[in-house]
Amino acid sequence: xxxxxxxxxxxxxxxxxxxxxxxxxxxxxxxxxxxxxxxxxxxxxxxxxxxxxxxxxxxxxxxxxxxxxxxxxxxxxxxxxxxxxxxxxxxxxxxxxxxxxxxxxxxxxxxxxxxxxxxxxxxxxxxxxxxxxxxxxxxxxxxxxxxxxxxxxxxxxxxxxxxxxxxxxxxxxxxxxxxxxxxxxxxxxxxxxxxxxxxxxxxxxxxxxxxxxxxxxxxxxxxxxxxxxxxxxxxxxxxxxxxxxxxxxxxxxxxxxxxxxxxxxxxxxxxxxxxxxxxxxxxxxxxxxxxxxxxxxxxxxxxxxxxxxxxxxxxxxxxxxxxxxxxxxxxxxxxxxxxxxxxxxxxxxxxxxxxxxxxxxxxxx
Numbered sequence: 001x002x003x004x005x006x007x008x009x010x011x012x013x014x015x016x017x018x019x020x021x022x023x024x025x026x027x028x029x030x031x032x033x034x035x036x037x038x039x040x041x042x043x044x045x046x047x048x049x050x051x052x053x054x055x056x057x058x059x060x061x062x063x064x065x066x067x068x069x070x071x072x073x074x075x076x077x078x079x080x081x082x083x084x085x086x087x088x089x090x091x092x093x094x095x096x097x098x099x100x101x102x103x104x105x106x107x108x109x110x111x112x113x114x115x116x117x118x119x120x121x122x123x124x125x126x127x128x129x130x131x132x133x134x135x136x137x138x139x140x141x142x143x144x145x146x147x148x149x150x151x152x153x154x155x156x157x158x159x160x161x162x163x164x165x166x167x168x169x170x171x172x173x174x175x176x177x178x179x180x181x182x183x184x185x186x187x188x189x190x191x192x193x194x195x196x197x198x199x200x201x202x203x204x205x206x207x208x209x210x211x212x213x214x215x216x217x218x219x220x221x222x223x224x225x226x227x228x229x230x231x232x233x234x235x236x237x238x239x240x241x242x243x244x245x246x247x248x249x250x251x252x253x254x255x256x257x258x259x260x261x262x263x264x265x266x267x268x269x270x271x272x273x274x275x276x277x278x279x280x281x282x283x284x285x286x287x288x289x290x291x292x293x294x295x296x297x298x299x300x301x302x303x304x305x306x307x308x309x310x311x312x313x314x315x316x317x318x319x320x321x322x323x324x325x326x327x328x329x330x331x332x333x334x335x336x337x338x339x340x341x342x343x344x345x346x347x348x349x350x351x352x353x354x355x356x357x358x359x360x361x362x363x364x365x
């Protein structure tokens with residue numbers, strides 16, 4: 001998820017430390033004085049370089065030689081300064097989430113409706129939804145890599161191989177997913193050979209990374225779907241991840257003070273992480289007890305804790321990528337959210353964790 005969802009309000013150092021006013025000091029005051037103080041006017045002295053004592057006394061009685069000096073013997077009354085109207089106190093600024101909240105809620109509700117409908121009407125339709133999300137995510141990632149770093153990871157073999165990877169995982173299980181991953185990596189190596197050799201190593205390395213990061217991790221969602229209660233497992237996976245992020249946002253935005261990883265994502269706080277763990281564990285206990293057959297509430301507590309940890313690491317991982325690229329969002333496809341990759345950041349690394357724990361707790365069927 002996005003950095004702003006963890007609680008530190010906008011203006012509190014999201015992109016870097018606040019720049020305060022220039023401090024007063026000798027260099028600053030000297031410059032100001034040089035610009036505002038008039039130069040002394042020294043009258044010519046035809047009689048010589050020095051005045052006698054009488055002339056000095058007369059000069060002292062008649063007034064100072066410099067316009068900004070006042071003799072100690074005859075102090076002058078200070079000039080009255082015009083009174084300034086008292087400035088009205090500024091009202092305290094409200095915290096801001098840094099996003100268009102209305103658009104974000106609307107897009108989130110729309111995506112949720114599509115996911116629920118595809119999950120419970122026909123499971124194969126949801127496999128298509130995963131494949132589309134993977135292809136769009138790969139397009140966003142490779143586009144940003146080329147724009148910001150000049151890395152040309154080949155999109156065509158990645159998109160075709162990524163979609164095939166998801167379908168293979170649903171049809172042939174984990175073995176099919178691994179085979180599709182290997183073939184996709186090979187296709188990336190061969191496809192890049194059609195271009196000049198300069199930058200070949202970094203391009204294919206980025207391509208293999210993208211193949212693993214987006215479609216391979218997403219394949220574990222398709223693996224969850226193959227079980228008899230697959231829609232319930234996928235729904236629980238989505239609910240726990242969203243609840244974890246919501247808990248981090250709610251607690252961090254209201255109570256967040258201690259930074260979690262300021263060099264990676266200054267908006268995330270330890271209080272937000274505690275909120276993510278608490279909310280996810282509570283939701284996990286309820287989901288395992290009432291959604292999953294043969295599930296137990298204590299298993300849900302373990303699952304919720306693991307989801308909060310993996311979702312946080314996934315969010316930090318994409319934040320690291322975006323900071324390296326010098327961007328805030330991976331795209332602009334989803335108003336109020338950013339791009340598809342900005343929604344998948346915590347889901348992708350959480351999918352294999354949930355799949356593995358469900359296999360341990362209740363099996364694959």
